[in-house]
Structures are given as C-alpha cells and as structure tokens.
Amino acid sequence: MRVKLCALLAIATTLGLSAPPASAQQPVVLKVAIVQQIDSMNPFLAVFQSSTEIGRLMYDYLTAYTAQDQSVTEGLANRWQPSPDRLTWTFTVPEGKKWSDGVPITARDVAFTYNLMLTDEVARTANGSFVTNFAEVTAPDDRTVVIRTKTPQVTMLALDVPIVPEHVWSKVGSIKDYANDQMPVVGSGPFVLSEHVPGQFIKLQANRTYWRGAPKYDELHFVYFQNSDAAVQALAKGEIDLVNRMAPAQFDSLQGKAGVTRNKAMGRRFTELMINPGAQTRTGELIGDGSPVLRDVRVRRALAQAIDLDALVARVNLGYAEKGAGLVPPVFGKYHWQPSAAEARTFDPAAAGAALDAAGYPRKADGTRFPLRLIGRAGRAYDEQASEYLKRSMSDIGVPLDVRLVSDNQLNESTTAATYDLAFSGWSTNIDPDFVLSLHTCAQRPGADGKGGTTDTYFCDETYDRLYAQQLSEFDEARRVEIVKQMQARFYDQVPAVVLAYENALEGYRSDHFARFTTQPAQGGVIMAQNGMWGYYGAEPAQRTAQAASSGWTGFAVAGGVVAALVAAFVVLARRRRATAGERE
Amino acid sequence: MRLAGRFGGAALSLLMVAVLGFFLFRVVPGDPVVSMTRGRPSTAAMQAELRAQFGLDRPLHEQFWSYFTSLLQGDLGTSFTFRRPVSDVILERLGPTLLLVGTATLIAVLLGLWLGVRAAWRRDSVFDKVTTGVSLTLWAVPTFWLGMLLMMVTGDLFPSRGMRDTDTAPDFVSQALDVGHHLVLPSVTLVAVVCAEYALVMRSSLLEEMHAPYLTTARAKGLRDDLVRRRHAVPNAVLPAITLVFLRFGLVVAGAITTETVFSWPGLGLLFYDALTGPDYFLLQGLLVVTAGAVVVMNLLADLLHGVLDPRVKVV
C-alpha cells in the first residue's frame, strides 16, 4: 500500500518535471518592477505615484511634455489659445484620435471630465487642485474646449488630469465605488489595462490604434515587489526588465552585470533639512515646541554653513546626487537656481561658530551652545545615515543633536504639529514650479485651530509671498523664470530649510531584452517616473533568440530530484524493514 | 452547555479584538489624510473633504459606534489606501496566504509529527539526537533570515518574489506549476520553522506517554513494537499535538508576515505590512479582527476536534 503510494508520487513528480512551461509564440513583454502599492485604478481616486504613472499610460492628458526637453507639446489637444485677459483658454482637440474601443475622442470627453470634477467632490480626490480655479468648462463643438478661470492661471498647460471617455464614465453611478476594473479598460493612452491582480501584478496591452503610433512591443507588465532589494535581485536574475528607485549600494551592485544597463538620471526629488523658524498659525499664534534660538535667522544660517553638503553627497548618496541649493532640481533646467559665489554659503564650521558667537550664543563651559532635536524617518536609509553626519557636524560647532528616527506617521505628525527643531523632508517636484514654491507661503500655514496647514517649513516671509504672487500672474516665461529664481534665492538666504541634495534617480534595465528606452529629458533623464509615458512607450526590444525564462526551472528539477531520491530511499527502507520483522521487538 | 460556553467565549474574544483593534490603531500617530496626500498638490479644503469622506472628522465615540454596528453586519469599513471595502481587499489576499500557510502546515505537520514520533520512540538514539538538535536549532532561527539565506544560496534556481510570473501560459497546468515553483522557497522557510516545533511537541508528548501502563499492557498482549507505537502510543500522544497544530495554524497565518515580506508573497502578511505605513485604520482593524478571528475559530475547532478524537472529553 505504502509502496504503491510512493510510486505514484514519484510518477507524479517526474510527470510534473517533464511538462515544460508552454511557450509557443510568446508575445514581447516589458516587465517593470514597482515597489509601491496600487491604491486604485480609478484615475479620480488614485493618489499614489505608482497609480498615477500607470494612469498616464492609460489616459492621455490635455497637453503633454516632450521627452526631449519637457516643453509643452500635443496631448489630446494640439492647439491652445488664451484670451487677452488670460481668463479664457480655448483648446482644440483634433480629429482622428480614438479611444481604445474605437470611439472617437472629442472635446466633449474633455469637458465631461473637468465638469465631473467640478460637480463631484469625490472626483476631485486626486487631482482637485488643478480645477479649483476653474469657473466653467464647456465644449461648444466636438473639437473645441473652452475653460474659463476665476483668476489668471499660469499652469493652464500643466493640467495633469487624465481625460476619461464620456461614453463609459457617464454611466458610472458613484465615483467613490467605481474600481474601473472592467477589462480591458477603455483609455486613450499607448497601453490598455487588461489585468490587475492586487499585490501581484498589472498587465497592459499595447494600444495598436494609439494616435502617436503603436508601441514597439506587445505587453507591459508591472510586477509588485515588497522592497527594492528583491526587485534588484530579480533584475539581476532576468526575471524583470526595468527597475527604478534603487539605493546607491544596489545600483553599485549591478555594475558590470552582464545584460544589465544602469541609468543614472537626474531626479525630480530633493532632500531637505527643515529648520523650524518659529512655527506660527495663519493668525500668528506660535505653535509647536521648536527651539526659540532657531527664530534667529543668523543661527539658521550658521547651522546651514556648518553642514558639509559635499561630504553628504559623497558618503551618504555615494555620489549619486547633486549638491543642493534652490527648491527646483537641475532636471528642470530653466527654473533651477544656483547661488552666485557671493551668495553661496561655503562649508566652514569655524565661520559658523563665529557667527553663533556673534549672534549671542557662545559656547558654555561644557563646550556646547544649545541642544537641538533632529527627527528623521526610521527605515529610510538616507535619514539613518545622514543623521549620523549631521550629529557630528553640529557637535563640532557646539550644538549637540538628539536624533530621533521615527515611523513615517510619527514624522508627519511632528512636522505638521511643528514639534521639531530639525527634520528631514523631501519633495518630488513638477515641471511647473508653482506647487513646490507655494508650499512655503504664509497662507499655507494652519488655521487658528492648528489644522488645515499644508505648509512645508512654516516659512512666512513677505518678500517671498510678494514674489510668489507676481510669478503667478506673469505670463512672460523669461520674466517668470527670473522671479522664481529670486524666490529661491530668498528662501536660500532665510534658510527655513537647507536643500541637502538632488538625488539621482537610479534605474537599471535588461539591455539584453530591451535595447533602448526614451529618457526625459533626453540628456541624463529618467525612464520611469517621467512627466509622461515616453520611457515605456519608446522602449525598443532587443533582438533576442530565446526567452531566458527556462533557466529558473532547473530549481524545480533539483527539488524534484531530491523528492524522488527521498521517495526511493523510503521505499527501500520499507522493504528492508518488512524483511526483518521477526527479529525486531 | 459547555459547547455554548465555548462559543460564547469565542464570541467574547472576537468582540474584545474588535474593540482593541479600533482603539489601538486610533492611537497610531499621524493623520492618514496627510499620509494619503503627501507629495501631491493638495489644499486644506481637499484634505478636509477627504477627512469627511472617511468620517475622520466625527468624534471618536461616534466613529466607534458606526464601526461597531457595521462590523456586526460583516462590514469592515473602507480601506483608505485602496478605496474599496476592507473585506474585499482581505478576501483577495486570503487565497495566497492560505495556499502558503496551508501547504507549509500540511508538510510541517506530517514531517514534524513523523520525526517527533520516531525520535521519542527511540529516545537518545542518533536519530533522536539529530532530530532534536536540528529542531532546536531551527526553532532558534529567525524566519526572515532563513528566507534571505535560502534566497541567496539558491541563487537563480527559484524565483525571488511573488506567487506567479506574469507571462506564464494561461492553461491550468502551466499556472499550477508556476505557482508551485514560486511556492518552494517561502514554504520551505515556513516549514523549517514550524516543523521544528511540531517535532519537538510531538516528541515530548509521546515521551509523556512512553511509560504509560497501557503500553505495557499492549506489549504483554504480544503486540509488535511498531504496533504498540502506532495503535496505542501515537493515538494518545497525538492529541495534544493536534490541538497545538490547530492553535498554531491561526498564529502561523500571522507569523507568515515576515516570510511574505521577504518573498513578496501577495498574502495577508504583506498586506498588513503595507497597511501599517498608511496608516490604513480600517484595513489594520480588519486584518487584526480577521487574523485574531482565525485563531479564535481555530481554537474552537481544536476544542471540538479534541472532543471528537478524545472520548474522555465530552462536548455536549
């Protein structure tokens, strides 16, 4: 009986092994690792970066940014015209663009989408900020969209709102409960969502009728990874084709790996060290418990001068970053600001110490001046390491740091409640600098009840606010750039935060599977997390002979062999035992 | 009477879990709305809207009451992150966890009990020493570390993540093989740790019975040694072990968190880990209620099963 069973098992195992994974006429697939969860496939609700990125592949926006230099280019609309008072914008949606189900895309779809957001509070969840200034959106005919705004708005060509098909969405009852998972999902982008298994993967098919032309491969798969470590490993093994957001060490580990090409790109992110400038509410009440000494701008400047930004970039970022200066990273070249030699604070602990002496904070008998607290996020490699350096630098000028690394939530809590002296923070910026600049205006501070604040640094400066208002209504780009730079200079001078570094986006791909990707911008740009879908859309498959998938199956063979050997041993043993039954107890 | 008491106790436990879950996660610092909108253009008005949407602006006791009443109707609330009913999100992930934990438990039970019986029956033999030594060592091994080591050692032999490849042929055999292929490392990791415990428990349980007089009776009757073991000793000794297996099964579900984290296995453990960073209150509560509920139910099952297997225990 037992023997029979074992034999059966053995047969089953060998059968399992001999059946190879079916692989006839395999489509060309680009497999991309994502580390962040997908919160929703409904573009009105999806707020996670990962979801937005997939949304860009499914739905085109009204306008787009070129891969070359991120300038505005054709999206669904190919022409646009503001009125002289800058309050009315007219967009033209050309003929010939189609939804993935063949229905033509019209201006009415655009108007429908914006009006849905204007009327339905839930539809504003993700992208509401783009339409708050809208007064009215209409589509006088199938080709024309007219948007009237309440006040002149410079960001009218940066409306990052996915446009959805009216013929599908007008039937949706409650936006809140709509998961948008009727596969394939009707869209206008280069790819069509065809399958989503939460926590596992997302599959998109190439949109053969895409108006810019079909992508050069068949399917795009996003595969979920719990951490980037696993993703990097999978890339090294060839299980996936594209990974981003690598840690410097992981990036280094891929050096010289056959079949893998690394892409060190300029990132959209900057990391900053916030210095609590004496947080106040909009009504001027002090809140939080920031150290009072930091209200003195001379102290903030001295602290900033004592930080060796070059060393941080070299040791913590392992060189994969640019030294920080203004609020706009160099990837968005024209708005990026660098201090002139006169303005720049060069690293000089001695000068910093002298400045503190002069400001009235001499060293005490024990060599310290005043203690400060530093909050960072536990589990973020940068914070964990940079805090060590900062601790050292600050103690060199007589400021002992109490470093507390806390959870994401606790960090948010502290920064919102202004219960910090120094804190790590960071932002991802957009092509238009408006948002990142707005974070530092007085109006962003919380109300009298301490709630409703969206300020980053609790910065409130008249000069800065005046410049902010100016740039918002400046439609001459060159002059706007100039104002934006002035704002950054002011920010740099007042130091509510020290921009530590612009981190590189570290990406890697299987160049043996995909020969080339389109980066944005063309020079030193990123493949993933673009302001657009060029990276995925422009990927060109390499000439391959065979998919490398079979290599993984050796593992099964090994396991099967072990099982078979065990079964055989068991059978032999059982036989032997039966034979000797009489002599045994 | 006793049965009613059992059910009542289980229900009370679940109720306490629900209450604890609610308040425990309300203490988690951080405003979920801030977390939700972080790094995105958002205005104070939008945040307030979101807060209202999720009922976060209401007083705590009202929130609790509405949470509680809908819980009684099986509604676990709506996940902040996924914008979908928590029960749906959890159900989605239940399958992979059950597959992993089920496979691992099955193997671990069979292997562990077998090893434990053999080791105890030949106490102090080489087999016993090796089994006990290995079991004790494995018991000391942190699960996640074992997983990482296995991953590093096996190199390219097994996939490093997830439950299946995205480009496997859709027919059943290929899919099953693919899942099996992915299942090897996580289940081996889980088996190694769980099996060790079962083996040790089974061993000590059988050792307890080794000197029982009824075994002498059985020997005196002329039974072969292995018959004495199989017919008399094991049926008695296996009872506590089976109870433990059931008790553990619930806990293993929770214990799979680290394994699932290491191997990106798309189950409840991974979901729990993700929910913590939100913090996704309702999801966390739901997960706590579900995992604790699993343990409660397993406890109950263990009790009932014990009553069936052991005639001395009467479940009326």
Added chain:
Amino acid sequence: MLELKNLSVHYGPKRVVSEVDLTLAPGQTLGLAGESGSGKSTVAMSVLRLLPRTARVEGEILLDGDDVRTMSWGRLRAVRWASASIVFQGAMHSLNPVRRVGDQIAEPMRLHGTRGSVTELLEQVELPREKARAYPHELSGGQRQRVMIAMALACGPRLVIADEPTTALDVVVQAQVLAVLKRLVAEQDLGLLMISHDLSVLAETCDDLAVMHRGELVERGRTREVIANPRHPHTAALTAAFPVIGDPAHRWADPAPAPEPLLQVRDLVVDYGRTRAVDGVDLTIGRGEIVALVGQSGSGKTTLARTIMGLRKPSSGRVIFDGAEVARSGKALKAFRRQVQLVLQDPSSALNPRHTVFDAVAEGLRVHGLADDQEAQVTAAVERAELRPASLYLESLPHELSGGQQQRVVIAGALVLRPRLLVADEPVASLDASVRGEIVALLLRLRRELGLASLIITHDLGLAWQIADRVAVMHQGKIVEQGSVEQVLLTPSHDYTRALLRAVPQV
C-alpha cells in the same frame, strides 16, 4: 508450568530481586505478598519479559519449559498473552483511554488468532455486553478491573498473573472482583499468581502464599499455615497489621469512660452544586475520645471532616466546639483551627517537598505567630511523635524519610500547636503494613498522655476495631448507625453496616 530459578533483577547497581525460586503448577493458586519495594511486581513483570531495558535479569524463567529470557522476539510475542496473561494494577491507566474496551479485549484475540467472542468474555466477568462499546473512563473502577480480567482470559492462557488487582477499590467492590476472579480460576482450572500487599486479599483467593521482603523470598507455604504460624518475623508483622474484627487481641484501645462533649455537629448539610454530599449529620466527639467515621468512598465522610475543619462552608447546620459555635471566618476561626488539627492520608503529599521537617512542623507556629521558643517547641513535638532524637530529623527533607516517618512529621506538625482534637483522614491507608501498627499505637498513646481526642475517617473497619471508642457509619451523606465499637461492629443493626462487614476479606 511456571518455574523461576535463581531469579535476580538489577537496576544498575541496585538489586531489587535476589535469587528467587518459585514454581507454579497448572491449576495452582499462589499469592505473593510483600510491602511496596519488596520486588514482588518485578517478579511478575519478568515472567513476560516486560521489565524496562535498564533491568538486568539473571537466572531462569521457565514458562512451560522454555526460558523466556532467551526467546526470540517473535517467539516471545507468540507466548505473551497466549500462554500467560496479566491483570494489571490500576485498570484506569492500564487500559488505553482512547479505545473502546471491546476492541482492547478483542485485540489479543485477533493477534493470536484465538476464536471467541468479546460478549462471552464480558458475560464471564458479569458485565453487560453493551459495555464493549464503552471507553475505560465511562466505567467504574470495579467494571474496569473486570474488563482487565476478561482481557486476560481472552486467549485462554493457562497462567494468569494478577498484580494488585483490587488495590484502590472499595471494600465492597473489591469483594465482588475477587469473587469473579476466584470463580473463573476455579472454573477454567487456571494457574494464578496473585500479587498483593494485602494478606487478607491473598488469603481469600490463594491456596499457597509466598512472602517477599527486600527482594528475597522469605517464606512460602500453604496460606493458612503461613498466616497462622508465621516463621519469618516479617510475615508476623504483616499478619499482625491486619486486625481481625472481633478478636480482642487486635483491639488496642483502652476502654474510656463516657466523656463530656468536645465537638458537636448538629444537622449539618453540605452541597456540592446539586449533589448533597452531607445530609443532616449529627455527630458528637467527647473530650479524649476516639471516634471512627467509616464508609465507602463517596459516602461523604471526607467532606464532613473538611466542613468540621471550616475548610468548606456548610449549606446549613452548626458545628459547636467546646460549647461555642465555630466561626466561619476571621480570627475566631483561626483560633479554632489552633485547637483542631488535620492529619491527612498520604503523608508524602501532605508535606511540602521543599520544606524541611523543621519548617513543616513550625508552620503552624508561624501561622499563629507563636514564634518565640520555636526551636524548643518543634523539638518537643517531633520527639513526642517518636522521632528521636529530633535533631537527627529536623533538617531532613520529606523525601529522605520513610512513609511512617513522614506521617510522624505530619502528626508532629499538628501536635506543636497543642490541639485538643485531631481529625485524621485515612491516617494509615497509604502506609505499609508493618508501619501501620506503629502509627496506630502512636495515636493511642497521644490520647493517653495528652487527652487528645480524634476523629478517624477510614474505610477500613479493621482500623476502627483497633483504635476507636465509638464508630459512626456513613452512607450516602447520612450517618446510618453509630455507637460503641463492639455494638456497631459485632452486632450491626443497619443493612449497610452488615454489607460492609461482609465484604471484609477474612484471613
């Protein structure tokens, strides 16, 4: 049929059986008597080679002429149960708790290919056939023992070894089981080797008697002769330990004048949930009087004693001590407990294994805050309990003492508080026969010297005969008969008392 030649058994360096020679012919019944540790069970187990691996067996064990020691395992398995079977001690544990008794009886039959039916076997031991479907825990002690007997007879062996088959059974049940065993042995002409510490049980059943002492066979002969004229002093001690009711030589109590009452129990009722354990009991104990409370297990006698001590709350009724009602709590109860002391059945468990003799005896002093002069008081109490010199014992731990010594420590722990009443729950039941007499004598001497009254709770009518002034018989929570020892035990008036007396095995 069975022949033991020069049998010695060692456990490591310890020799537990030394050079025993014994033969048993078919149809013969042999009793093997001895105290605990005398090696009698080891002899029984060696017959079927059931001793643990660590045992070293020397000599010959011939079963039907074959030496069990040298048989192959296969042969041995064939011999086991078919040639000789065993009725084990403590059927609760000797039966597999998770299998039906019918299966367990049938198992050896299937194994050895014996024909027969379980039903028939059950009928032989006077059990209804449906009991085959019962699990061991669903049977009473007597029924389980009958199952063991049925099982032993399943393969029609010619030799049955019964190892303490009736220990832990009630007198009445014991009598029934012995009757069944006796009948079957006679009917089927079996050889019976019966092992017991209780001479009276062996005397009931066996024609021949062998006595073991410290691993050696000290005496062997016809049962009547051995008991009537013991040649070995140990045999004599054993026989003396089992008092014969009605024999004045075994009545050690001095006649005492009718005393004035010390403790009075009036209409006491105790309920355990829905069952009434003590049902309206009236009982009086005079100063310096020894009263025996006898009854079967479950009759409520232990509950009565606990309630008198204030360890259980009565449902109704009163306990009056020295003219005053006993308080249920607080200081008054504590004071009462100083005057009344409890002596428990099993001295080894009545002493905390971690406490030295000194600690155990001094415990009462500490509880009552009588700390001054502790050492002298403890020494005095210990010596009074006849552990002399006290200094030899004070630092000992309980497991270093023998059972008798332990019981003396318990008594010393009671004496140290100078009580006026001793409540003793089966004070000698777990003691070896030879020690038993000494403890009985000690209790009597304490009464004589200190005027200490005692309430002795026992199932053993012989003990009552030996020690008590008066006897109260308890049955189903009620006292059915009480009076002087002679009156109750010699001329019982209640049916239950008569049934009890009938069940006592006669030497």
Added chain:
Amino acid sequence: MNRMGRTGLAGAGVLAVAALVALVAPLLIDADSLDVTRVTAQAWQPPGAGHWLGTDHTGRSVALLMAQGTGTSLFVGLTAAVLSVGIGTLVGIVSGHFGGLLAGTLLRVTDFFLVLPALVLAIALSTVLPRGLGTIVLAIGLTSWPSTARMVRAQTLTIEARPFVERARALGGGHGHVIARHVVPSVVPLVLVNATLAVASAIVAESTLAFLGLGDPTRISWGAMLHQAQLHGAVPQQAWWYLLPPGLAIVVVVLAFTLVGRALEAVVTPKR
C-alpha cells in the same frame, strides 16, 4: 553527567561568552570605528586582513558591529523576558489562587491575549509608541506573557490542590501565608525555566521587529544589522559576510538559552 546537563552547560558557556562580549565590547571598541562619519575603510569589503568579517555598507567592520550589537540584543531579550514573565507570574498566581470574579476576569484577559497573534500586536504596539529600546521591550513583554500566566496558573492550581496546602489552611494559614510559603516557592523554578525560554523568543522577536524596521535605529543590534543589510542590498551584492554573522549569532544565543532552559527544566521537573 547526562546529555541534558552537558548541552545545558554548553549553552551556559555560550551565554557567558556572549555576556562577556556584551560587557567588554563597549569599553574596548573605539567609538570612532563605529561612527560612519569617521570610518575610513571601504564599504562592502569581503572578510580579509584588517576586517576579518568584512565591512558593511558604510565601511564599518562587521566584527565590531557584531560585538557592539551583542549587548543590545541581550538587553532587550532579558528585560522583555523579565517583563513578560513578571506579568505572567503575577497574573497566573492571582488568577490561580483567588477564585471568583477576579480570577474569571484575569482568565478571560489571558485567553484573549493568547488569541491575539503576538507578532501582529507587537508590530502594532511598536508603531504606536515612540521608537526606542523601551518600546521594543514593552511590545515584546506585553504580548508574550499569557503563556507564562497560563502555565503559572496551572502550577498554582496543582499546588493548591496538594494536601500540604490544605494542611496549611487547616493550620489557619491565610492567603498570604499560602502564597508566600507554598505557591511562590514551587512556582519559581518553573518561572525560571520559562524566563530562560522567554529570553530566547524575545531575542528572536526583537530581531523580527528590527528587521521589519521597527527597532531603535540609533542602536546597533543583530536584528538592526540584518535590517540594514536588507535595506542596503546585501542579498543582491551576495554580501554573505554581512548577512550571515548576525543571523548566526541570534541562532547560537537563542539556542544556548533554549538549551539552558531545557536543562533547567529537566532539573526542575521531578523524574517519575
């Protein structure tokens, strides 16, 4: 000496060494050599001369980190075990000795905590409370006591059912007397065994929490090292020298505690 005794002794030996390392390491190790800002060695160096266990992602010596981490791991293990066993013993004795509502409630609570998946609760607790060693200790201690409570309660009930406790009561002894003289002394050995095993599981729990990134990031512990190793990509780098030692150290120390615990158990529980 029997096998149990020998392995127990071996375990004790390992623990003695670990304790010594934990005590001596902070005194001998130059603070600068563990300061990422002062370290001069190259990162990710495999074992070799100079760094006989290689270096980590910042160039610190893994061997030194190991030594430094010993103290944290042992400290957390010990204090969490003391906390857990302390609560467990108290609850166990109280619920075992006193009947009635109090015992019922305590029993209910114990059962409840027994049901809760300890790891899940510990993770939740360590997110709720501020980061730090104290939190870890609390999270582990507060979630692992029920089994001790169960066991102590069972032992208390066993002891209380013994005739010698009845005798003590009959002598007039009150709750205090019974608990102090009889229950506690007989529970202590068991508690000791339990504590030893609790240390073992607390060390594993600490490493798990640290691995999940919930530990005290400013302190070096074995679990934290594994967390760092994973965070900075030790597996893809095949940096076995960074991954292996902390895990092995955990295994060895936990095993040592377990062996000592089992040896103690064999001594404590009477042979039949």
